[in-house]
Amino acid sequence: MVGRARVRLEAALLLAPLLLFIALTFAAPIAAMLWRGVSDAEVRQAFPRTLTALADWDGRNLPGDEAFAALAEDLLAARAAGTLNAAAGRLNSDTPGLRTVVFATARRLARGVEGSPRAAILTADPAWGEVETWGAFRRAGATPTDTHLLAALDLRRSADGTIIAVPEEQRLFRAVALRTVWIGLLVTLLCLLLGYPLAAALVFAPRRLFGLLLFAVLLPFWTSLIVRTAAWMVLLAREGVINQAFLAVGLVVEPVQMLFTRTAVLIAMVHILLPFMVLPLYAVMRQIPRAQLRAAASLGAGPVAQVVRVWLPQTLPGVGAGALMVFIQAIGFYVTPALIGGGADQMLPYFIGFYATQTVNWGLAAALSILLLVGTLLILALFGRFLGLAQFRAA
Amino acid sequence: MSAIGRLLWVVLAAATALFLIAPLLVVVPLSFSSDSFLEFPPPGLSLRWYEALWQSPFWRQAGLNTLIIGAAATAIASVLGTLAAIGLWLAPLPGRRAIFALILSPMIVPVIITAVALTFAFAPLGLAASHWGLILAHAALGAPFVVVTVLATLSGFDRTLLRAAAACGAGPVTAFRRVMLPLILPGVVSGAVFAFATSLDETVVVLFLGGPEQRTLPRQMFAGLKDTIELTILAAATVLIAASTVLLVAARLLAARSARLAGGAAR
Numbered sequence: 130m131v132g133r134a135r136v137r138l139e140a141a142l143l144l145a146p147l148l149l150f151i152a153l154t155f156a157a158p159i160a161a162m163l164w165r166g167v168s169d170a171e172v173r174q175a176f177p178r179t180l181t182a183l184a185d186w187d188g189r190n191l192p193g194d195e196a197f198a199a200l201a202e203d204l205l206a207a208r209a210a211g212t213l214n215a216a217a218g219r220l221n222s223d224t225p226g227l228r229t230v231v232f233a234t235a236r237r238l239a240r241g242v243e244g245s246p247r248a249a250i251l252t253a254d255p256a257w258g259e260v261e262t263w264g265a266f267r268r269a270g271a272t273p274t275d276t277h278l279l280a281a282l283d284l285r286r287s288a289d290g291t292i293i294a295v296p297e298e299q300r301l302f303r304a305v306a307l308r309t310v311w312i313g314l315l316v317t318l319l320c321l322l323l324g325y326p327l328a329a330a331l332v333f334a335p336r337r338l339f340g341l342l343l344f345a346v347l348l349p350f351w352t353s354l355i356v357r358t359a360a361w362m363v364l365l366a367r368e369g370v371i372n373q374a375f376l377a378v379g380l381v382v383e384p385v386q387m388l389f390t391r392t393a394v395l396i397a398m399v400h401i402l403l404p405f406m407v408l409p410l411y412a413v414m415r416q417i418p419r420a421q422l423r424a425a426a427s428l429g430a431g432p433v434a435q436v437v438r439v440w441l442p443q444t445l446p447g448v449g450a451g452a453l454m455v456f457i458q459a460i461g462f463y464v465t466p467a468l469i470g471g472g473a474d475q476m477l478p479y480f481i482g483f484y485a486t487q488t489v490n491w492g493l494a495a496a497l498s499i500l501l502l503v504g505t506l507l508i509l510a511l512f513g514r515f516l517g518l519a520q521f522r523a524a
Numbered sequence: 525m526s527a528i529g530r531l532l533w534v535v536l537a538a539a540t541a542l543f544l545i546a547p548l549l550v551v552v553p554l555s556f557s558s559d560s561f562l563e564f565p566p567p568g569l570s571l572r573w574y575e576a577l578w579q580s581p582f583w584r585q586a587g588l589n590t591l592i593i594g595a596a597a598t599a600i601a602s603v604l605g606t607l608a609a610i611g612l613w614l615a616p617l618p619g620r621r622a623i624f625a626l627i628l629s630p631m632i633v634p635v636i637i638t639a640v641a642l643t644f645a646f647a648p649l650g651l652a653a654s655h656w657g658l659i660l661a662h663a664a665l666g667a668p669f670v671v672v673t674v675l676a677t678l679s680g681f682d683r684t685l686l687r688a689a690a691a692c693g694a695g696p697v698t699a700f701r702r703v704m705l706p707l708i709l710p711g712v713v714s715g716a717v718f719a720f721a722t723s724l725d726e727t728v729v730v731l732f733l734g735g736p737e738q739r740t741l742p743r744q745m746f747a748g749l750k751d752t753i754e755l756t757i758l759a760a761a762t763v764l765i766a767a768s769t770v771l772l773v774a775a776r777l778l779a780a781r782s783a784r785l786a787g788g789a790a791r
Contacts, residue, residue, distance in 0.1 A: 133615070136614060136615045137615045137617060139611075139614060139615070139696075140611040140614040140617055141611065141617060143607045143608060143610050143611030143614065144607075144608045144612065144617070144623065145611075146604050146607060146608070147604040147605060147607065147608035147627065147667060147671070148627070150600075150604055150663070150667070151626055151627060151629070151630065151664055151667065152626070154642075154660045154661065154663070154664045155629065155630050155638070155642075155664040156626065156629065158641040158642050158645030159637065159638065159641045161641070161644070161645055162637070162640060162641035163641075323536075323540045323543070324540070326533050326536045326537045326540065327536075327537045327540045329533065329537070330533070330534065330537035330538075330541075341541075342541050344545075345541040345542075345545040346541070347772055347776075348545065348548065348765075348768070348769065348772065349547075349548060351721065351768040351771060351772040352548060352764070352768045353724060353725040353727075353742060353764050353768065354725055354727065355727050355742040355745050355746060355749075356548075356551070356745070356761040356764050356765060356768075357547060357548075359551070359745060359749055359753070359757060359758070359761050360547035360548060360550065360551045360761070361547060362753055363547075363550060363562055363753060363758065364550060366753060368561065368562055369562055370550055370562060370564040373562075373563065400547065403540070403543075403544060404544070432526045432529065433526075457632070460634070461635060461636060463636045464727050464728060464746065468746070468749050468750065478634060478636035481636050481640055482639075482640065482732070485640040485643070485732070486732070491644070494640060498636075498637045498641075501634055501637065502634065502637055505632065505633075505634060509632065
């Protein structure tokens with residue numbers, strides 16, 4: 130007879146390869162990226178002496194001579210080592226214009242320092258006479274740092290360390306986060322309004338119609354997202370199928386701009402996510418005994434009471450599961466808004482991709498990822514008892 | 525339900541079903557158009573866009589890449605996922621919830637985060653812009669589906685069969701190969717179908733992690749759609765719809781089969 134401990138060991142050995150695989154190819158990369166959202170390597174690497182000198186700085190008056198001396202040393206060393214570019218870019222994303230200041234000063238110092246480092250640096254660029262410039266250095270060198278996370282919420286620290294809102298015209302991410310949640314909610318609501326009657330139809334339909342309806346739900350469900358996005362582009366384009374039909378029946382005199390609008394994004398997203406609402410609803414509705422409705426009727430309940438008091442409450446777990454799945458997927462949508470939406474329809478995922486590739490601001494991309502992931506996990510944790518993502522896909 | 529309510533409900537449900545299927549029903553005929561415009565219904569039928577698809581080295585490479593990456597990722601996901609599901613089924617382990625959370629995490633993390641994180645992590649390892657990088661990524665994304673489907677099939681598997689096999693002198697490997705695997709095979713294959721469908725569908729990771737040599741059908745379509753909508757794209761879309769239909773039918777048949785097996789074992 131095999132002992133319990135032996136069976137456990139076997140079970141662990143069978144599990145180990147997959148756990149190791151997911152840890153290495155998935156979990157570790159995600160963790161490493163998220164870490165970037167709270168750390169800063171570039172400035173720490175290029176300006177070690179300056180940061181040490183600034184450790185005890187009060188942040189209100191200009192730092193002392195030793196900080197200027199350290200800065201001069203660091204600038205020359207970083208310029209020689211080739212680490213200046215990355216650090217200057219990082220400083221520039223904190224305070225626009227700082228890249229030029231850093232480069233100009235380094236160039237000037239490289240030609241030779243006359244007199245005290247303090248005088249030389251201040252002559253090279255008067256920006257060093259401002260407290261804010263030094264504040265940017267200290268912020269960018271801290272690990273762990275909240276700089277990126279604050280930036281992802283349109284906040285920053287002033288030179289003395291208090292958290293303040295960024296100027297109105299630089300604000301972006303709060304609006305993006307709100308837009309992401311708003312689009313997610315709208316899509317979820319529309320999916321529920323359309324999906325509920327369809328799921329009920331699946332339950333009550335005669336057998337042949339059932340097959341047809343199920344096919345109409347499952348085929349789009351299995352069809353790749355990019356194909357469905359392409360289909361909507363064909364339908365909604367200026368010279369597309371819907372505009373042709375509108376023109377043919379004389380509804381409009383010239384083609385309507387439908388692509389690259391919020392409406393187009395909503396239509397396509399609802400189309401893509403609707404099966405995720407219908408399938409869990411159907412799975413739950415199928416379990417409700419039909420006899421209950423007849424029993425309610427025989428006890429004198431009218432048609433409305435039958436639905437509202439007997440049927441509806443029992444379908445709520447399906448509503449919860451469907452809404453959860455639709456919402457958490459909607460707020461992570463990248464491809465469809467990128468192709469069908471305009472600039473004002475892009476959500477958090479677009480900006481994560483944008484900062485990771487276009488401007489190579491990894492810290493900000495990571496901070497936005499933290500925001501999106503924490504939001505997703507919070508929603509899952511709050512409504513997690515409905516979780517059953519996988520078995521519904523198998524429907 | 526009242527007559528009006530019933531009518532309203534039926535109309536709404538039918539309209540929604542039409543909304544779901546209509547876009548696909550427009551794409552398929554358009555891909556056979558003899559014209560190069562999006563005119564619907566097409567003025568005439570031809571296979572010219574399929575010919576264009578077949579003759580374009582880009583699209584052919586994309587099709588080949590899709591198959592290679594999909595097949596390799598499915599193989600890895602199926603083997604690792606099946607072993608892990610058997611492990612989970614075999615004995616209750618401490619930290620079962622945490623193990624589940626780790627296994628399911630690729631399904632839950634928004635794919636843009638996965639795409640950016642893997643690009644960042646794989647680049648120094650030489651795995652960015654390589655087939656292997658995408659294979660590993662797609663295997664991680666597909667494995668949770670295998671674990672879930674195999675675990676569902678195992679819930680109907682009779683444990684005494686393994687003891688019977690052992691009593692007859694079969695070692696663990698023989699017992700797995702001759703007794704367990706044949707019975708859970710529908711679950712394993714349907715998990716593999718899900719894993720392959722996941723890879724076939726995946727666009728975002730390919731966009732970020734893949735290089736020009738790793739163009740897959742979804743990526744090629746994405747690039748094309750950013751430009752003008754050529755009907756070649758719709759021919760590719762129709763090929764993908766056909767592939768999805770095959771996978772859907774396979775998954776349905778397998779689900780019915782494993783349900784029968786589970787029912788048989790329970791009796």
